[in-house]
Amino acid sequence: MADGVATLAKPIEERDAIVIRFAGDSGDGMQVTGMQFTTGSALAGNDLATLPDFPAEIRAPAGTLAGVSAFQLNFSSLPVFTPGDDLDVLVAMNPAALKTNVEDLKAGGILIVDKESFHEQNLKKAGYDHNPLTDGSLARYQLFQIDVTKLTTAALQDLGLSARSVFRCRNFFCLGVTSWLYHRPIEPAEQWIRDKFRKTPELVEANVRALHAGYHFSENAELFAVSYSVKPAVIPPGRYRNITGNTATALGFVAAAHKAKRPLFLGSYPITPASDVLHELSTLKQFDVYTFQAEDEIAGVGAALGAAFGGAIAITTTSGPGMNLKAETIGLALAVELPLVITDIQRAGPSTGMPTKTEQADLLMAMYGRHGEAPVPVLAAATPADCFTMAYEAVRIAVKYMTPVILLSDGFLANGAEPWPIPDPDTLPDVPVTFRTDPGGFFPYVRDEESLSRPWVIPGTPGLEHRIGGLEKEYLTGNVSYAPTNHEQMMRVRARKVAGIVREIPPTEVFGPADGELLLVGWGGTYGSIRQATSQLQAAGHRVAHVHLRHLNPLPADLESILGRYRRVLVPEINLGQLVRLLRAEYLVDAIGFNKVQGRPFKVAEIVARCLKLLNGEHGEVPS
């Protein structure tokens, strides 16, 4: 190592994959620790996926169960699809963190705790009657009790920092410990510390020292008998960064607007877990990004629609509760046929539900949540990085077809992260935008023959002054019309326009055999779990395939024939059965649902188990 850390003397064991979780109080800096460990793992060449788990409270009293914050990372020498089911390693900074997380640790897994934090007061706050470190209840794990606080304090002794400041360096001590244990480089973390605390050199010094202290401690202490290495994964060459779904979404929009050479306008009202897209975009004003924090979701989408009328790439972002409020304006957008992307970052409902937890129960609302016949294309991102692609695609479709488009993401994608092969801006698809300026033969609702979309004419264009609105319009002229057959004609052309977007959908990728016993059909954030489960089943010799839908409306043209090639179709969803209803209605296929609604992603093992049951002939639940 650069600073002369001695060569490792202890034996090294090799592992394919490790799932590690850092858990502590909200104030303990677990998110930072996890992200630094992730950076190190990426630089070590592993494939990986991450998932933070924030507490629902802003700042629950220190040491309580409600205040626990955690960060999970799965890193591997093999392809990684999920942040991992069960843990190989748990770092627990206090009793509350232990209590809320330890049941996810594999038997025999490594459990690292800050021993000193297990004092009476903390034990009580966590609801422990006895100290679990001493009552034998952790016997099934490899328990490593470290005096983290004491050791950190010792390392920073001469810096003259307050006890509180010293205490806040504990996380870097633990990062040091675990970095040694898994052979992660610590230089990137060191660099991060230097940047972050630029203005307070004593904190740079303190945190860097804590990091090194932890590293040296593991190396030297008798605690760990072995360390572990995880070989680099075989990853397509290219430049990578780790990216969360929300950041990817924001960048996808910026890239699309940039490519379209139009300003990006976001009208939004803060809501968990969507707010970060607003936050991210509001830092990007140099890209001609207008962010408008509206008085509510109705105003957010309304302003976006106004901006669309004016010629901007217009988007709005929200989560379930806010989607309800946008419905009427989405209806208007489709009646006036202006481009608009509505992003719904789903969270656990109904009503306020569990705002910090994930769910994918807004699909049917996206399809049908407006009065009247109001068809809207619906897209869904499959992974955190895919949010970039689908946000970009949503804009492209919206402007090409002059239509509102709903993009679905979820809390799991939003906050989860994975390595993203950074695209070359020059190779991104074109997003052609042409505003009509020619008065010859112009009518506001004259349609392109193929796409059926109407012209985009923006205010300020001489000679093309016209009026649009939500009343039914006469075919072609767009004048208000109550004529019965005109209404039918308009209804059908709007429906056909959206149905025609099927031509934008690439052939469906089938992962696995082209026919067989079982087809798993998923959508949204369940991609990783389903893909991994499918791999496992295939490895075990089952003829199982996986199709993951990113276009939900319209559905891909080839889907019907694919569905027909498997004996059984199973649809795992984090809801009570929504896509499964669409497939059944559309194709009359006896698809069955596999549903879990616990505010968290499927475990790979759960899907595997469900599939095995089905492969063994047990039928499952029908949508309820």
Add this chain to the structure above:
Amino acid sequence: MADGVATLAKPIEERDAIVIRFAGDSGDGMQVTGMQFTTGSALAGNDLATLPDFPAEIRAPAGTLAGVSAFQLNFSSLPVFTPGDDLDVLVAMNPAALKTNVEDLKAGGILIVDKESFHEQNLKKAGYDHNPLTDGSLARYQLFQIDVTKLTTAALQDLGLSARSVFRCRNFFCLGVTSWLYHRPIEPAEQWIRDKFRKTPELVEANVRALHAGYHFSENAELFAVSYSVKPAVIPPGRYRNITGNTATALGFVAAAHKAKRPLFLGSYPITPASDVLHELSTLKQFDVYTFQAEDEIAGVGAALGAAFGGAIAITTTSGPGMNLKAETIGLALAVELPLVITDIQRAGPSTGMPTKTEQADLLMAMYGRHGEAPVPVLAAATPADCFTMAYEAVRIAVKYMTPVILLSDGFLANGAEPWPIPDPDTLPDVPVTFRTDPGGFFPYVRDEESLSRPWVIPGTPGLEHRIGGLEKEYLTGNVSYAPTNHEQMMRVRARKVAGIVREIPPTEVFGPADGELLLVGWGGTYGSIRQATSQLQAAGHRVAHVHLRHLNPLPADLESILGRYRRVLVPEINLGQLVRLLRAEYLVDAIGFNKVQGRPFKVAEIVARCLKLLNGEHGEVPS
């Protein structure tokens, strides 16, 4: 006749059924004329159904196409299910009324016009280049040109009224004319006039005289060679009144609340075609009816939910655009499990659409138009009078199951009318409401074993103080909970509670053979057209049956087996295919849609034609 109108001397022909439409300028009093003719027909013992057709503008300039107002009546000696397809008689007070209505008149039908109104100015306003009365274009009808204005003026000559007042009596002249022609009594109209103009005796005299003048004119003039009689229909004995869907809805709510011995609270925001329910209820304060005209639909449903918390029978009424805005609060209502009835009187969408026109395209929104898994029972009235029954039923279910209930009506039902056998209040079903007051073993979410509903505890109850809210709640205690499996348990119990309402649904009535070639499945305001079409097909020897669903969520338990007993299932809907999707998804039945979206009801003939095609082996459209 009481006033000594001479016995009829001309020949009388008998008819089974007559469809008549009065059409004129908005200012011509066509709605009054139609309603009086209806009363006369009811007293004459006919079965009947009516449909007004209001102009979209408040008061379009007189004589314009936009200003035409019409009223249609179907009266018969046989059972009547619809206001009728094509017209036997059209009364047109001016060229605009002729132009917008004449194409619905049967060849050979009777066309009565006010000849004098066909002057150049009116012809121009209606867009006629030539006078249709003289250019031969009406040759296929029996045209009767009457100098209505001149004759009315003559009859009122000595009353010293202004020309304008005289002009406004023309409608009663025409009522007189048509009453003679179809043997309707005119006394009820006379009585109505006396009541209406109580305070201005000269108008009583004028209108009564016009009525008589018209009657005598037809009798004496050479114009009509014959008159027509329509025998009384065989109608179950009882007391009847003619009732519109909106009035029936209002009365259904009042009756249910009265029966429940609780105040009725309506929170609403005006919107066409729902406003009349608000208007009606706001006249009924003596029934402990609280009507709150809110600042918007969100406040309307919010206030209703607050009143439900307080123990009132709480309802809200709106149409499509307003439904969007209520979605979030409906979600809250189902999370807190309080009773609430949301009435959606559907109109033609999407967006503002055609507010005065009917449609039934909000079904899927009623099912799925909320974020998260948010199941809500959905009911739909089948006929104007059925609105009473279903409003009543909606309240009964809401309070029994502590749930929001969506009741669907539509513009056709709302304004259409039919004879209603007035129920005896004593025989209406009970609507038991018990507020829990016993603190023993109380938890806010302790559930009734059968219905799964939680107790209704109203503020003011000592010892049972508790808090409710939209965050996920712990099973039983109702305390806020983020526990994963608790969330799943709550999701499933909410779903099971709604699914359990299936036990409230009576066995499905199948009209026609218990198995056969074709089953027509409908819901909502299409009842009459589908039933009549089914009758006709049956009469023609086809094994066709009709099922009309009034419970859309849950669907009746026996529906699956019924669907299985017919070779084909056709689902006629005034939308692009919504119920048909539910049936396909639920039962994997290859139901096909028959869809018309022109802002108006199906004609019986259209359904018959579609069925015949299908019976002849032509497949139809699949839902698009």
Add this chain to the structure above:
Amino acid sequence: MSAPGASEPKLGKKDFVSDQDVRWCPGCGDYAILSQVQKVLPELGIPRERFVFVSGIGCSSRFPYYVNTYGFHSIHGRAPAIATGLKASRPELSVWIVTGDGDALSIGGNHVIHLLRRNLDVNVLLFNNKIYGLTKGQYSPTSEVGKITKSTPIGSVDHPFDPIALALGAEASFVARSVDVETRHLQDIVRRAHEHRGTSFVEILQNCNVFNDGAFADVTEKATKADHTLVLEHGKPLVFGKDRDRGIRLRNFQPEVVQLGDGVTEADLLVHDETNPALAYLIARLGPPDFPTPIGVFTAVERPCYDAALGQQIASARAKNPPDLRALLNRGDTWTVS
């Protein structure tokens, strides 16, 4: 969308008349307002294609169909939101919001007050007929207590908003009132609204002759008008009456009507000051039965506009930090796999 726009040197009223039939009831006050606006627009020196009229739903909200510019007849209550997005991203447009008392103050109340607070440089024409016209006559949030309508058959019980006071509560930078039939006055106010930088909030008393006829007879009938209208003029004392012999005086911070003469002179009266919102609020709360109805500009103050400030942030961000998509995508910790 027919005649040429920017290119033509001089526009007239007819250039702002669209090809659509006007669909208001004969006699509706909306006609007069339409006509005055169509007269003023060509005088503002702005190419026709730069005007945009955005409305909600209501009789009044049909306005854009009749003006031959760009127009957006949106949904009930949401015109301010739509106009906000349009103006914020296209500040060079002249954006007008046309709305009714229900559209703006019932369902749209929140958007209106936020628009005023943000002070986007747009103009709001609120047609106040104190009734819901389009839905055929329910009372509105500006209807007087005791109003008998379809939804309040024995009289409404809620206290109405005063639109002027509400706008002042939201710290609107320009607040005015005019009357449908006061053609000159209305034209002047529309012109001033246009000239003002920031949100110009104009309440126009408008007669709905079908559902609320004569609601403003006091201030429109020749016989009563002068005694019931207080025409506000900046820097002038508050004088009114047929003979301009009455005025408004302040005593113990309470306004009172006084008769001029007999020792009371104009010098004793309150002097109108458009730059003082607190005074505007005091004047706003005058009105029948004890006071005349004030019309004119209540307040006109300068403060920064949202659209300009946002545009400024974007311009300076671009200047400081030119957009580089490649750099953006490659931001943060990256690594290369080869």
Add this chain to the structure above:
Amino acid sequence: MSAPGASEPKLGKKDFVSDQDVRWCPGCGDYAILSQVQKVLPELGIPRERFVFVSGIGCSSRFPYYVNTYGFHSIHGRAPAIATGLKASRPELSVWIVTGDGDALSIGGNHVIHLLRRNLDVNVLLFNNKIYGLTKGQYSPTSEVGKITKSTPIGSVDHPFDPIALALGAEASFVARSVDVETRHLQDIVRRAHEHRGTSFVEILQNCNVFNDGAFADVTEKATKADHTLVLEHGKPLVFGKDRDRGIRLRNFQPEVVQLGDGVTEADLLVHDETNPALAYLIARLGPPDFPTPIGVFTAVERPCYDAALGQQIASARAKNPPDLRALLNRGDTWTVS
């Protein structure tokens, strides 16, 4: 839902403490407010079960969980609507709305102004921390211009609402302001809010120590407080300052701060009058940097309450016309088929 309510003769603070763990950040101003309210409630002579706390969404809106009465934690911005339906149909309940600056003035702005206009007899406690707490720190409609937050990284550009001015714009009948840490003052204001018949609108300045710490340091820090706070008292001149040696005077309808002494006496100052909303508006627009922040009751006037008036209509309808369902169903033209 444990201890007895109405039956018990004397309630204490502990009777209003629920069994739920309080989940605000340590140090949050909400604790102090909760504590004062829990102290005042038992003194109001109302059985515990008659109290209902209705809230929206936000940190502040968790309040009902902690008060052992009936409570409804509803959805964002809609508490006033829910409270309206509850109070209108159950006027005997004591209904309290607890809300935040985002909940009440952003998404819920319209419901709030309509509640105030209608004057239902409920109490609104608006916790104004000038930030969105629960969503982790975006600016709110009361945040000052230039506020740097997660959603405004280079500063907000919109002018904030003053909640007091907005309430006065909606013609609220009771408008007051207090401060989280001013325990006595806050208790008094809560008590007066309860006593007032009509909607009592109380803005409480509340410190969010996590996302907007020290937003009200001026008026809460010992050192600066006296010089930056103007405590309003009915009938008293507007005096403030550590030595109570400064006051507010009106000149040409413009307020100014004057130093007492040297010819200026209290008699020259504006005298507070709770019954004069125009004066309240003038005072509402005082504030930093040129003026102290006024706290206390800005206005308290009597006007009819919606709930009482509606109840009255129903009672008299019942008296005039006793309910007869059979007659109702048989109303209008009927006929008998036999």
